[in-house]
Amino acid sequence: MIRVAILGSTGSIGCSALEVIRxxxxxxxxxxxxxxxxxxxLAGQVSEFRPKKAVICDSSPKLPTANKATKWERGIESIVEAAADPDVDIVLNALVGAVGLRPTLTALEAGHRVALANKESLVAGxxxxxxxxxxxxxxxxxxDSEHSAILQCMQGSDDKDLQRITLTASGGPFRGYSKADLDKVKATEALQHPTWNMGAKITVDSATLANKALEVIEAHFLYGLDYDRIEAVVHPQSVIHSFVEFVDGSVLAQLGFPNMELPxxxxxxxxxxxxDALLRTYDPVRLSPLTFEDIDHEAFPMYALGVEAGRRSGCAPAVYNAGNEIAVEAFLEDRIRFPEMPEVVERTMDRIGIAAPRDxxxxxxxxxxARKVSAEEVARCAQSIGKKS
Ligand SMILES: NC(=O)c1ccc[n+]([C@@H]2O[C@H](COP(=O)([O-])OP(=O)(O)OC[C@H]3O[C@@H](n4cnc5c(N)ncnc54)[C@H](OP(=O)(O)O)[C@@H]3O)[C@@H](O)[C@H]2O)c1
Structure with a gap:
């Protein structure tokens, strides 16, 4: 039996992970x-899966009383502790945001496999x-389906034979919109993703293309490629998850329905x-045609900003990530407009030094x-359009 700790079990990835384990x-x-x-x-999941431990991070909700099978705990320290548990083999990190970094590090230091959905871990640290x-x-x-695709394409090959990676992006709900169109879009529209069903933060990240920039940085750290050899292309069908090009010019791709259960x-x-007989069989005729487009950098500047943060290295990706988390939260609460998200992130990056983090x-x-500075930038946007910050 492989013992799995699921952090973020009530979210989109967490629930899909439990479905796979079921x-x-x-x-x-x-x-x-x-x-x-x-x-x-969480209590529903606990009664079905009977884990040793259940943790709620937030301090407000009342916890159920412990039963013989499960001990209930509270707070981020308990999550970090759970990541280090020697009686665990795999820590599946499906938390959202940079809060996932400490559990990722702790699990690795404890010698565990980290099945990593929490891309912000790799971006921030x-x-x-x-x-x-x-x-x-x-x-x-x-x-992440793109990085899982790369890993699958790399099986049997040497890292040194890897030439280039191309990540695919669905383009999100606003593919084809102009900058002017994007000025009017609302959070409810941004949350309607055309091909994936995901949590709110990553769905907005997909709409701005920040998600693809986070994934470029993630690929840089996972596969050790410099940024000149990692690209992204819009592929609206979300069937090809990544392309991997080798030094001899051969290109492999991994295909599948847009469903996170396979990765x-x-x-x-x-x-x-x-x-796994329940995972849908690929049908090339039904899923054709497969099309590709360049990213529209004018309408979606968040992508280039994120790649620039990756190239600057040091703390720049952590600053980009924190600024983006604050901007997405403000957009979801209708405190800033869609095009103001990259403005908040860019001004935050301009205001903060990027010396390499030692620890x-x-x-x-x-x-x-970065969270403090980007909150100020959000407030500045909100004031300039006469909204409440
Ligand atoms: N969804 C996808 O298809 C997908 C695909 C690829 C990568 N990812 C990545 O996977 C991660 C999770 O995404 P998601 O879509 O599953 O997010 P989600 O649906 O919003 O779920 C997030 C989970 O983390 C928990 N959580 C949030 N903030 C927390 C905090 N401060 N402390 C402890 N727990 C916290 C939530 O608990 P509550 O329910 O109690 O709020 C929930 O269980 C993200 O990094 C995302 O980028 C997601």
């Missing part, structure tokens, strides 16, 4: 479930995550594959500073 009870045992504040959903994975027994296996299953079973404390401190 179909493979002979392979996987859930030892920990953790969420932010959704006690009711990529160098630390790579160092933690390289210095011990721990490993990162990505859940989750692969991250759990890697380097093996598990039979987690440096990353946390720059993350906090």
């Amino acid at each position: 179909r493979h009870p002979e392979q996987y045992d859930v030892t920990t479930l953790a969420a932010n504040r959704n006690v009711d959903a 990529g160098a630390l995550v790579v160092a933690a994975a390289e210095s011990g027994e721990g490993e990162v296996v990505p859940i 989750i299953l692969y991250a759990l079973s890697y380097p093996h594959r598990l039979d 987690l404390i440096d990353v946390i401190s720059v993350d906090q500073e």
